Amino acid sequence: MNPEELFLVELTVNGTPLSARVPARRLLSDFLRHDLRLTGTHVGCEHGVCGACTILLEGKPVRGCLIFAVSVAGSAVTTVEGLVNNDGTLGVVQRAFHESHGLQCGFCTPGFITTIHAYLKENPHPTEEEAREAIAGNLCRCTGYQNIIKSVLRAAELIDSGVRDDH
């Protein structure tokens, strides 16, 4: 058998151009985690159900475990690492999770944060029910979701009060 053919994949990740040579079947989640070593994006199922691998592709939330890295070459990707403010302080959704005790083990958290970040751009003033719906595609085994819903509402509140958020 021959070794696998490698392809150069160039992406703009969190504003920085990054690249690696990988086989065609390399999942985007693995590409980010293992080739680019951005391990903030997590993998909880690898079959598209848990949402832990959610990243923003051109600003839209997608599941990194369902996409091949080669198929998005040239795109802009944002991961949870990229939602930190430029001065190193927490981005607004990250801060809201901290303040609302929206995480326990933290494994599901990056997927929630990217999802909510994108959601609030579309709907900056969600009701509690809308907040519940907004996160209904992500699994968390620890928190029972109550404080994640609280985090969504808190993030909206922080944005309204003009708290710094660079992204």
Add this chain to the structure above:
Amino acid sequence: MTTKSFGEPILRKEDPRLVSGQGRYLDDLGHDALAAAFLRSPHASARILDIDVTDALEVPGLIGIYTYEDLEGRVAEPLPLLIPHPALLNGRTGYPLANEYVRHVGEAIVMVIAEDRYVAEDVVDLIKVSYEILKPVVGIENAKAAHNAVHPSVPNNVSAHSVKEVGDARAMIESAPHKLSLDLFIERSACSPLEGKGVYAIWEEDSQELRLWSSTQTSTGVRAAVAAKLDLPLQKVECIAPDVGGGFGVKIMHPWPEEVLIPWAARKLKRPVKWSEDRREHFISSAHERAQEHHIEVGFDEEGRILGLDVTFFHDNGAYTPYGIIIPLITSTQLLGPYKPASYRVEFTSLFTNTVLVIPYRGAGRPRGAGRPQGVFAMERTVDAIAKYLKLDRTVVRERNFIQPHEMPYDLGLIFQDGRPLEYDSGDFPASMAMLKKMVGWDDFETMRSEYAAMGRKIGIGVACYVEGTGVGPYEGGFVQVETSGRINVATGLTSQGQGHQTVFAQIVADELGVPIEDVFVTTGDTRRFPYAVGTFASRAAVMSGNAIALAARQVRDKALRLAGEALECDPQDLEIVDGIIRVKGDHTKSIALKTVAVLSNPLRYAFDESAKAATQFAVGDTSKPPVPEDQEPGLEGKDYYSPMASTFANGMHAVIIEILPETAEVKILRYVVVHDCGRVINPMIVEGQIHGGVAQGVAGALYERMAYDESGQLQNASFMDFLMPYSTEIPTVEAGHLETPSPLNPLGIKGAGEAGVIPGSAVFASAIEDAEGFEIRRMPISPSELWELRRTMKENA
């Protein structure tokens, strides 16, 4: 004054790292390590005839293929039976890789090591194994019938049998004015943390040392097990639990086969090796829990007081018993909850089946319930049945059977899982019930019911109570050290999987030492930092390590005050520590920083930093004695252990109001109320979070999750697509009320809280569904189609 942080909802110290993607979970480590993948049995019971690797050997990037035949020394022996028990007559454990026989789907047969995981999985696909397929044993009924054997050497598939009696329950039931019998079932479920298991090992050939990371609930346990298996001195093995993405019980088992095999391969190949479990592997090869079948006989008087309770139950322990029979033991001892039947008999039989082994799942885990949800389900269903029979309010029958506050401590006459007498230390059950009834509006519920009925809607209310033994021994330790920079290092051996230990332990130390919480840094689950520990399970971490750390901090405080007393030439009694400064009470001009005392505590004083320079103005030590006097140690640090005489018992009561849709039999949760008493609370925000998470698992176990094995032993729902782990849309908002009955058993007065939410889940929903529908609910979990079917049969029979 430094503000007290004990009891305050302090935000978590671990969060900034975790929310910004800087957590380091197992698979975030070792990017350049070789990757392992496993070929696992597709059959529930089979004999391995041949393993053909011819095609597999051609794959570029392959490093090695290993079967049982390749294992060496103690690695080739059966895995250890961790918790033997006299009632465990026929304990059986598996091998790291199957030795001729496989006994459940998912058992590892071949380990492949390759340059990366994709390649390793390619190789697995090309290995051909031929089997002689044997008849499997699936489910309690088949195990009892014993037409087939899981282990040919074990008669009737029975691993364990136990009978316990307090009084003569059978005679008491016989002579009781009223009797009832019930059959109750609970199905299999699983902890399902969002991060699976994983192991990463580095072998240092030069120093012959092994460094090992595992996504475990016990790094000390893994370390000892691996050292023994690889025949290495304990000194030469270190084990670290990195950030762990949830445990709930499944990661307390050790060693998992992979925890032995990955280090073994790393040493053999002299290269780092890593394995990260995928979701399907987790479903079919990590542990499950909960399947039990109970028969209950109960005798009671006109008032509903229980005179005799006789419980016979069967437990499905899966294919192996590495963790002993802790689950049925807990069911049998914790079943009674807050009640005091005049007599009690419990008999259980634990059975082998060709399915994944079981391990205490919260309700004993991370924090969440083992064996308790089943016991509570059995007991609470019984109490509800009595109430129905006597036409009494369900809460009234409960109140009449409660142990009263003045009867505490209350000896139940049984032996608990820790081998000590089961004695409740504290708790006020009538007060908990009063609070619950008030919060949920129990007494006004009939009005609510008629209002809904008038709109054509059907609602029901359920109630369930439990008592939970927490803070199980034997011990945990704590280490506290003040650096000359003022940084306080704290270490304890047990592990964290999201319980906020870095915060709550820092709170304890900040208060004990009088320092800002920002200066306190906590390490857990790293054997390099604290080598003695038991592990995180059964809601024991806060109680055990919390108290040990408090005791260690008190040692540091005593030493600091003594040295400061010498430096300031005053009586240590007159000193206090506020914001990291030791000062004379009432005379704040005389003071010395704690970090300066840290310098003074070490006679070797190179002036590395500002604190050391500041220290030069002070003189400590008795010149008539050596620089380090006989009973002293250099450094400002302390280490202590906490080992309790007995477990401390937390309790709680849940109520739920549900609506059942007429057409689909779907259960909608209208309100979920929890009252719990876990003693003094270190951080109410964290405790409340634990309750939310527990309730979610309780709801999941009652209405959604189960392990659907077919008769051939295939798990039909081994993915998140089919295993219905609830999303936010299925989980209610929890209304929680708190009572604080401090535990008299430990210095901090705390009890564990990790499992509080999950334990009464099945019981409270069964109670509510029965209340809404009017017919008996005897089996959980229950799906809409099962409930719909039950409705139909009830109507037909009526």
